[in-house]
Amino acid sequence: MKVTILAHTPEPEKTVAAAARLCYSKISATQIMENFSQEKATSFIKKLMDMGHMSPMEHVSFTFAIDGVSRTLLAQITRHRIASYSVQSLRYNNPFDEEISLEVSDDDSTSENVSYLEGLLLATKLSGQKVNVNPSLIEKNHIKGQTPENIIDLHKPSYIRGIFDGAGMLSESPDNPGFSIAFPLELESILRDTHFNIISSDTKLLIKNESALNFVRYIYGNLDFAVSLYSEDKLLGFCNKNAQLNEEILSIMQNFIDQKYYAMAPESISKSTKALLTYIKGLDACKKHYIDLIRAGIDQEDARYILPLGTQTRLVMTMNVRSLYNFFNLRCCERAQTEIRQLANLMLAEVKKIAPSLFEKAGAPCEKLGYCPEGDFGCGKYPPSK
Numbered sequence: 001m002k003v004t005i006l007a008h009t010p011e012p013e014k015t016v017a018a019a020a021r022l023c024y025s026k027i028s029a030t031q032i033m034e035n036f037s038q039e040k041a042t043s044f045i046k047k048l049m050d051m052g053h054m055s056p057m058e059h060v061s062f063t064f065a066i067d068g069v070s071r072t073l074l075a076q077i078t079r080h081r082i083a084s085y086s087v088q089s090l091r092y093n094n095p096f097d098e099e100i101s102l103e104v105s106d107d108d109s110t111s112e113n114v115s116y117l118e119g120l121l122l123a124t125k126l127s128g129q130k131v132n133v134n135p136s137l138i139e140k141n142h143i144k145g146q147t148p149e150n151i152i153d154l155h156k157p158s159y160i161r162g163i164f165d166g167a168g169m170l171s172e173s174p175d176n177p178g179f180s181i182a183f184p185l186e187l188e189s190i191l192r193d194t195h196f197n198i199i200s201s202d203t204k205l206l207i208k209n210e211s212a213l214n215f216v217r218y219i220y221g222n223l224d225f226a227v228s229l230y231s232e233d234k235l236l237g238f239c240n241k242n243a244q245l246n247e248e249i250l251s252i253m254q255n256f257i258d259q260k261y262y263a264m265a266p267e268s269i270s271k272s273t274k275a276l277l278t279y280i281k282g283l284d285a286c287k288k289h290y291i292d293l294i295r296a297g298i299d300q301e302d303a304r305y306i307l308p309l310g311t312q313t314r315l316v317m318t319m320n321v322r323s324l325y326n327f328f329n330l331r332c333c334e335r336a337q338t339e340i341r342q343l344a345n346l347m348l349a350e351v352k353k354i355a356p357s358l359f360e361k362a363g364a365p366c367e368k369l370g371y372c373p374e375g376d377f378g379c380g381k382y383p384p385s386k
Contacts, residue, residue, distance in 0.1 A: 001339075003346040004065040012060040012355045016321070020048055020056035042357040049361055057321035057358070062316050062351055066343065070264050072309040073339050084322040088314040091301040095262035096287060100294050108226045112210065114141045115155035116229045119162025121145035127167040127184040148193050158228065160194065161219035163187065166233040170241055170310070171206060179242050181207045181215060194327040216245055225256055225277065226284040232277060239273045248362065249273055252279070261287055263310040267338040305314060324351065325362055332364040334379035 009015055011033075018032040021044065025032060036044075048056065065286035078085055094100065117137060122145035123132050137143070151159045167187060171180035183191060183205040191198050196218075197211040207215050216238050223230060239246040257263050261283040269275045286308050293303040319327065324347075330336065331344035334348045352359050361368050371385045 001342060001346065002065075002067040002070055003350055005062055005350050006065050007063040008351075008354060009060040009062075012321070013045055013357050014038065014041045015060050016042040016048070016056045016358060019059045020044065020053065034256075043147075045357045054322050054325065057325065058323075059320070060355070060358070061320045062324065062354075064319075064347060064350075065314070066256075066317060067089050067314045068264070068312055069315075069343060070266075070305075070339060071311050072266075072307060072317065072337075073314055073343065074313055075309075076337070076340050077315075077317070077343075079329050080319070080323065080325075082320070084318040085183075086316045090304040090307065090311070090313075094294070094300055096291055100291055109224060110141075112155050112158040113227075113229045114143070115151050115159040116162035116165075117141060117143045118146045118151065120166040120229075122147065122190065123166030123168075123187060126177050126186040126190070128186075129167050129184070131166050148190060152194065155220060161223075161230055163190065164215075164219060164232055168234075170237050171204075178214050179245075180209070181212045183207075186370040206349050213242065213245055217248065220249065221252070221254070223256075225253060225280045226260070236274055236277075236279075246273060250276065253277075255278070257283065258312075261310075262312050263308065264330075264339075265310065270316055279310075283310065320354075321358055324359075327358075328362040329365050332362075333366070333374070334364070334381060335374060335377065341365040 008207050014033055014036050017031050017040070021032050021036075022029045046250050048054075065190055074087065078313070117133070120131060120133060121138065121143050125145050148156070148159065164183075168181055173180040185200070185203070185205060186199070186222070188200065188205055191205060193371075196207050196215050199206045199208060220230075220235065235249070239249055250270065250273060253273070254270055256267060257265055257280065261280075261284055265276060265279055269279050286306055290303050290306050293306065294300065328344055328348050331340050332348065334341070336344070348359065348362055351362075365373045366378075366382040369385075370382065372382045373385050375384045
């Protein structure tokens, strides 16, 4: 999310002060502006605020460029009616143009998945462990369980991920506290050729602590969560075991959603790896069906109906100061949904840089009242009004 002020009324504080002063003056607003110092304007604005005299605020407006917000937010923000909006149109802007206009080859993802299957089959052969895998995938791709020297470097992360999914596990032994990954001894000749610090014990091979974290980063760093083959259970196991790693994986997944689906995830979903995996499946289905509709000759303006509310958009919005006060009053409140609350706080920070006196009392109402006007629906930060 990014907020930029494109334009605003020149000398906003003096403009408001002069407009208000005109109501009680015999001289013109031009003369009042010429005689108003910034200090006098600031003092006069404070008096206006204390009196609740807000109509002069309507003479000053701010124009914002807002990028990287969802269509859910768009539906909320346009309920603020005293404003002007220009919005990036999905009728004319297709977020997946390249994938529609070109016959995108799946060769890269297919080759990576073949490398994954080679590692998976080799690991199960050497360890004797059984892993549920679709036999038709093995047969269709002529998987033999090849050794590392036959795998190109580009696909080594997928190959090693296959080996881990085939025979690796998180080590839960009391003898190995901390974050450790274990493999059967039968894989020693394979893993010795990797750049990870492998420790041999009497019963297994171990990758421990920081080296184990680097191992996980290596096998999941460039993962396509919708196309690549991987064990969801093992990925979630890593995330549940290590908080730092969980945060890194969440960040990778959110960037993946932004880049691949031109979308964003709401706060509650973006905090959960499992929820994000489900969310990605939904986004991927919507995107595939959207592309299928376009390729079938359906107009973009009709095909867009299938795109989710998490799809990103951009807009230009102009509001006067009085409307902005109403917007900040409602949307800086903790009861507002997270995304629009973040936007409101970013906008408030930007306008305060330009006109601090005008926006001194703007924001969530509880901050200046000392109690919550929402009553029993409040967030608990302040006591409810009596």
